[in-house]
Amino acid sequence: MIIDCHGHYTTAPKALEDYRKRQLEEFGTPGHAPAKGEVAISDDQIRASLESAQLRMQRERGTDLTIFSPRASAMGHHLADATTNRFWSEHCNELIQRVCGLYPDNFVGVCQLPQTPGVRLANCIAELERCVNEFGFIGCNLNPDPSGGYWTDPPLTDRWWYPLYEKMVELEVPAMIHVSGSCNPNFHATGAHYINADTTAFMQLLTADLFSDFPTLKFVIPHGGGAVPYHWGRYRGLAQDMGRPPLGELLLDNVFFDTCVYHRPGIELLLKVIPADNILFASEMVGAVRGIDPESGHPYDDTKRYIDSIDWLAPAEREKIFRGNVERVYPRFARRARLA
Numbered sequence: 001m002i003i004d005c006h007g008h009y010t011t012a013p014k015a016l017e018d019y020r021k022r023q024l025e026e027f028g029t030p031g032h033a034p035a036k037g038e039v040a041i042s043d044d045q046i047r048a049s050l051e052s053a054q055l056r057m058q059r060e061r062g063t064d065l066t067i068f069s070p071r072a073s074a075m076g077h078h079l080a081d082a083t084t085n086r087f088w089s090e091h092c093n094e095l096i097q098r099v100c101g102l103y104p105d106n107f108v109g110v111c112q113l114p115q116t117p118g119v120r121l122a123n124c125i126a127e128l129e130r131c132v133n134e135f136g137f138i139g140c141n142l143n144p145d146p147s148g149g150y151w152t153d154p155p156l157t158d159r160w161w162y163p164l165y166e167k168m169v170e171l172e173v174p175a176m177i178h179v180s181g182s183c184n185p186n187f188h189a190t191g192a193h194y195i196n197a198d199t200t201a202f203m204q205l206l207t208a209d210l211f212s213d214f215p216t217l218k219f220v221i222p223h224g225g226g227a228v229p230y231h232w233g234r235y236r237g238l239a240q241d242m243g244r245p246p247l248g249e250l251l252l253d254n255v256f257f258d259t260c261v262y263h264r265p266g267i268e269l270l271l272k273v274i275p276a277d278n279i280l281f282a283s284e285m286v287g288a289v290r291g292i293d294p295e296s297g298h299p300y301d302d303t304k305r306y307i308d309s310i311d312w313l314a315p316a317e318r319e320k321i322f323r324g325n326v327e328r329v330y331p332r333f334a335r336r337a338r339l340a
């Protein structure tokens with residue numbers, strides 16, 4: 001079984017985007033009281049939005065199941081207030097629940113959290129509980145910078161985030177560390193802000209003792225870990241200079257990387273530098289890069305093809321990357337698989 005740990009509902013029917021547009025327009029209106037309202041999308045519309053995209057690609061590329069969450073670039077935590085963002089997250093997550101209900105063999109849910117810059121995490125905890133306990137979701141996406149490129153909230157290792165981590169540990173769910181859109185014109189969202197955030201999060205984790213406080217807390221750093229595997233020597237050296245433990249001991253029981261790196265040399269480097277126990281297969285399809293690489297004739301984001309082509313990868317390691325590690329990182333998935 002091949003599990004893609006990183007997929008977003010980027011092809012959701014337009015009514016979802018229209019809802020958010022309306023919501024944000026009304027948000028600026030004086031005296032407006034936000035209400036959850038409706039997003040009218042039929043099951044047939046959901047089926048149509050997936051059959052021609054994610055489901056077709058699963059079949060064509062030979063993957064089985066995608067860990068599926070709302071569109072990350074549309075989370076837009078910086079755009080409104082806590083109540084508005086709560087309603088938006090609830091709708092996005094409810095749509096993922098419907099996708100997983102229609103295609104239980106193809107998708108398992110991960111939730112968007114209703115974060116808002118400078119706002120404590122009570123709404124996020126409530127929504128995480130709802131999605132895990134009521135919808136059967138197995139994880140969440142945690143935005144380390146809900147300000148959208150200005151980094152106004154404390155680092156991920158600050159006690160600010162601890163109430164959420166306590167709930168994640170209690171529920172046995174990991175978080176993928178995943179920013180949303182960028183409102184800072186210096187940072188292109190998927191080309192710079194995403195990769196910056198992956199790198200930044202890793203460095204924050206390296207400099208603090210978060211995992212002494214939460215030994216079972218787990219994070220997936222997406223997009224191949226940003227700059228981290230490429231600069232692994234820098235991070236090892238920085239840790240050493242700071243008197244920190246070796247990275248394996250310090251972080252690798254808790255931090256995992258996905259394979260959303262869109263060329264073979266990058267994947268090869270990731271597999272050489274990071275232990276197979278810490279790598280989870282992912283493609284982020286349909287996602288940031290949708291084109292065909294003219295050099296190979298294949299989609300950039302068909303990451304399975306790169307892994308398949310690496311003949312020095314031992315079969316046991318390949319199995320961990322494609323499936324086994326998911327069961328370690330997402331205990332709720334493992335439980336679900338055992339019950340099936």
Ligand SMILES: [Zn+2]
Nearest residue numbers: 008072178284
């Ligand atoms: Zn993503």
